[in-house]
Amino acid sequence: MIQEILLLKELLGNNEMIYRTVIGLGYMLIYPGLIMIVIAAALLLWAERKIVALVQLRYGPLWISRRIGGALQGFADLIRFSFQEVIIPRRSDVIPFLLSPGLAILFSVLPIAFMPVSPYIKPPIHSDIGLLAAIAVISVAPIFIVLMGWASDNKFAFVGSLREALLIVSYEIPFIISILSMGVMFGSLDFYEIVERQSLLPGMLLNPFAFLASFIAMLRVTSRFPFEISEAETEIVAGPYTEYSGLMFGLSMGLAYIKLYVYALMVSLVFLGGWLPIVSGEGVIGGFLIPSLIVILKLTVVSLVAVFLRAVYGRYRIDQAIRIGWIHVFALSIVSLVWSIILVYGGWVRWA
Amino acid sequence: MEVDSKSISTQALEELSKELIQQRDLGITEEGERLIELQIGPTHPGSGHMRIRVWVDGDIIVRCDPDIGFVFRTIEKLSENRIYMKTIPLVERPSLLDTTPMTIGYINALEKLMGIEPPPRAKYLRTILAELTRIASHLYGIGIFAIFLGHSTGFMWGFGDRELFVELANQLSGARITYAYVIPGGVRRDMPQSFPDNVEKALRYFEKRLPDWYKMFLNNPVVEKRLREVGILRKNDAAKLGITGPNLRASGIEYDVRVADPYEAYDELDFMVPVADEGDAYARALVRFEEIKQSINIIRDALRKMPGGDIIHPQIARMFNPLMKKIYEESRRVKFPGVFASLKPPKGEATARVEAGRGEALFYLVSDGSPRPYRFRWTTPSYRNAILFKYLVPGHRLADLPAIYGSIDYFPPEADR
Numbered sequence: 001m002i003q004e005i006l007l008l009k010e011l012l013g014n015n016e017m018i019y020r021t022v023i024g025l026g027y028m029l030i031y032p033g034l035i036m037i038v039i040a041a042a043l044l045l046w047a048e049r050k051i052v053a054l055v056q057l058r059y060g061p062l063w064i065s066r067r068i069g070g071a072l073q074g075f076a077d078l079i080r081f082s083f084q085e086v087i088i089p090r091r092s093d094v095i096p097f098l099l100s101p102g103l104a105i106l107f108s109v110l111p112i113a114f115m116p117v118s119p120y121i122k123p124p125i126h127s128d129i130g131l132l133a134a135i136a137v138i139s140v141a142p143i144f145i146v147l148m149g150w151a152s153d154n155k156f157a158f159v160g161s162l163r164e165a166l167l168i169v170s171y172e173i174p175f176i177i178s179i180l181s182m183g184v185m186f187g188s189l190d191f192y193e194i195v196e197r198q199s200l201l202p203g204m205l206l207n208p209f210a211f212l213a214s215f216i217a218m219l220r221v222t223s224r225f226p227f228e229i230s231e232a233e234t235e236i237v238a239g240p241y242t243e244y245s246g247l248m249f250g251l252s253m254g255l256a257y258i259k260l261y262v263y264a265l266m267v268s269l270v271f272l273g274g275w276l277p278i279v280s281g282e283g284v285i286g287g288f289l290i291p292s293l294i295v296i297l298k299l300t301v302v303s304l305v306a307v308f309l310r311a312v313y314g315r316y317r318i319d320q321a322i323r324i325g326w327i328h329v330f331a332l333s334i335v336s337l338v339w340s341i342i343l344v345y346g347g348w349v350r351w352a
Numbered sequence: 353m354e355v356d357s358k359s360i361s362t363q364a365l366e367e368l369s370k371e372l373i374q375q376r377d378l379g380i381t382e383e384g385e386r387l388i389e390l391q392i393g394p395t396h397p398g399s400g401h402m403r404i405r406v407w408v409d410g411d412i413i414v415r416c417d418p419d420i421g422f423v424f425r426t427i428e429k430l431s432e433n434r435i436y437m438k439t440i441p442l443v444e445r446p447s448l449l450d451t452t453p454m455t456i457g458y459i460n461a462l463e464k465l466m467g468i469e470p471p472p473r474a475k476y477l478r479t480i481l482a483e484l485t486r487i488a489s490h491l492y493g494i495g496i497f498a499i500f501l502g503h504s505t506g507f508m509w510g511f512g513d514r515e516l517f518v519e520l521a522n523q524l525s526g527a528r529i530t531y532a533y534v535i536p537g538g539v540r541r542d543m544p545q546s547f548p549d550n551v552e553k554a555l556r557y558f559e560k561r562l563p564d565w566y567k568m569f570l571n572n573p574v575v576e577k578r579l580r581e582v583g584i585l586r587k588n589d590a591a592k593l594g595i596t597g598p599n600l601r602a603s604g605i606e607y608d609v610r611v612a613d614p615y616e617a618y619d620e621l622d623f624m625v626p627v628a629d630e631g632d633a634y635a636r637a638l639v640r641f642e643e644i645k646q647s648i649n650i651i652r653d654a655l656r657k658m659p660g661g662d663i664i665h666p667q668i669a670r671m672f673n674p675l676m677k678k679i680y681e682e683s684r685r686v687k688f689p690g691v692f693a694s695l696k697p698p699k700g701e702a703t704a705r706v707e708a709g710r711g712e713a714l715f716y717l718v719s720d721g722s723p724r725p726y727r728f729r730w731t732t733p734s735y736r737n738a739i740l741f742k743y744l745v746p747g748h749r750l751a752d753l754p755a756i757y758g759s760i761d762y763f764p765p766e767a768d769r
Binding site: 312319 | 390411501502503504574577752754
């Protein structure tokens with residue numbers, strides 16, 4: 001136990017309830033929760049534009065904060081979005097129209113409550129079915145995307161949200177199956193045990209099928225290329241977000257990046273070994289900051305690969321994407337489940 | 353006048369039933385819910401202003417009707433009120449990305465009327481600029497095509513690499529896009545000393561880029577999946593509809609005006625006419641890439657075989673005043689003699705054909721002996737290819753419409769003129 005936390009505990013009069021509330025709020029709102037997510041999303045947006053620009057032989061964001069390569073571009077966009085007028089279409093269904101972006105973001109951020117980033121500070125809800133709970137919460141978010149399109153009363157928004165609904169169904173199921181097949185293999189749905197049991201080999205080597213299936217499904221679920229079909233700019237303007245403007249547009253555009261952050265966090269915990277190679281540390285620095293930075297690093301690598309694909313691929317047609325989802329990715333996820341079962345019942349993996 | 357109410361009502365009924373029959377043929381139920389009519393455009397759905405009216409049954413397009421004419425600029429009528437020289441920049445405007453072949457066609461018709469033929473060096477220079485424009489035009493088309501598929505790298509690369517050829521054309525003619533380089537009896541200026549080296553440098557760079565292009569765009573699995581078996585144009589349909597240019601050659605018909613009816617220096621140069629048999633969107637993209645390769649060959653060959661001598665017909669050079677002569681001899685630039693302002697070709701008519709980037713363009717010029725053309729008729733390739741929307745699109749999904757639009761490289765201003 002380190003001094004800082006003890007000090008904090010003393011300050012709060014050793015009240016366990018208040019202590020946990022403060023830590024929980026900090027976890028959810030500051031790090032690795034909301035504020036960290038906003039920063040990460042803005043930086044990820046910048047990194048995406050910069051990487052894609054590199055491939056496309058141009059500069060990318062340049063003029064805002066020129067000395068650091070335009071890294072503040074994302075924040076500048078955020079500020080611009082915040083001060084732009086929010087236009088509410090007269091024919092829209094106002095309450096769902098206004099609420100759904102916020103709710104979608106809420107349900108995208110909530111899974112953080114189940115996901116640890118360090119061995120020392122536990123997430124607000126430390127549950128032994130954390131993996132299942134995190135997946136369950138985040139799969140609520142697409143409903144609000146569909147609601148956005150429905151409430152906008154716009155042909156393009158409606159088509160976009162229908163596409164989103166179709167695609168989410170065909171890709172979230174493989175994602176859930178392949179992630180849960182890791183649960184089968186590790187014999188646990190507790191993130192701590194999952195991370196602990198990767199100390200020899202990371203999950204992506206233990207079950208490469210699951211990693212591949214869930215990575216492809218993650219690309220679709222977070223609207224990355226080549227599955228960026230629900231927002232296809234040359235076909236349906238901006239998909240479900242067509243009628244949004246100002247801050248609401250910023251929120252709905254940021255949604256994909258927030259989801260990417262959360263999904264990449266899940267993938268790096270389940271497949272890349274979370275905060276390993278650090279097993280356990282002492283105090284806030286060694287037990288929380290450094291392990292969490294390792295997790296963030298792994299998460300960044302996963303999401304950078306995901307955003308890089310924008311430079312490589314065009315987008316699939318929706319029927320092709322659905323076919324790929326139901327035939328290839330779904331089959332791959334079933335294979336991963338079978339592989340896990342074989343490993344467990346064949347006695348290849350044995351957990352103490 | 354007395355109105356027979358009965359007859360009117362039957363007439364109205366008849367019309368209504370006709371409409372219903374028409375609707376039934378289109379698959380519309382009585383509630384009118386089966387088909388949705390979508391208006392794509394007219395504000396710039398792709399590479400210019402046009403409207404595509406699409407009737408969809410779910411996601412499947414049942415009928416497609418290209419609505420052209422939003423950028424109709426009365427070029428033919430305008431030219432009847434201008435002197436011959438002022439029509440040269442005018443014919444460049446509609447097909448802005450593909451200007452030189454158009455001016456060549458117009459000037460060829462005019463030269464036929466005047467009965468003069470440019471000196472060989474001028475012919476070679478015209479050919480080189482036309483091929484540079486063809487590459488630039490194809491790269492533009494491929495860039496637009498790529499962004500239709502959501503492939504942003506193809507878009508940026510297309511526009512980026514196009515810059516090379518635009519810059520080369522700038523060095524040759526002094527303008528980036530609207531060159532007005534070709535004038536009756538020759539060209540406006542000779543190529544600079546450094547031009548062949550710069551061309552070689554640019555071509556080498558682009559040839560190094562081509563494998564990347566194939567890797568990134570043509571052999572990209574997503575792009576292939578989007579384009580193969582999409583918008584198939586059969587050989588006999590292509591012939592029947594009068595399709596032209598790379599779209600025709602992608603359907604397996606080897607027809608190129610540069611070979612069929614050689615103009616300028618094309619009969620002296622080595623090149624092949626790339627043909628594909630599939631006739632789908634992928635074949636059309638492939639043919640464009642192969643044409644770029646052939647254009648590179650043509651430019652190289654033309655620079656190698658470039659003859660010396662004058663760049664303007666001696667009959668016109670004779671009319672230079674001393675200052676013009678001095679400028680021409682010192683810097684090889686042609687200043688227009690006064691005769692161009694009142695150019696009066698003898699009575700008669702002439703036609704000329706060229707192979708522009710998007711296909712065959714036909715020019716028909718009638719002179720009545722006055723300084724203005726009596727009639728100027730101009731058929732552009734995009735105009736002839738516009739019909740493809742109607743025949744290729746139905747039966748495909750809505751998301752295939754951008755793929756087909758991009759693959760036929762349709763440019764509305766060129767079609768509307």
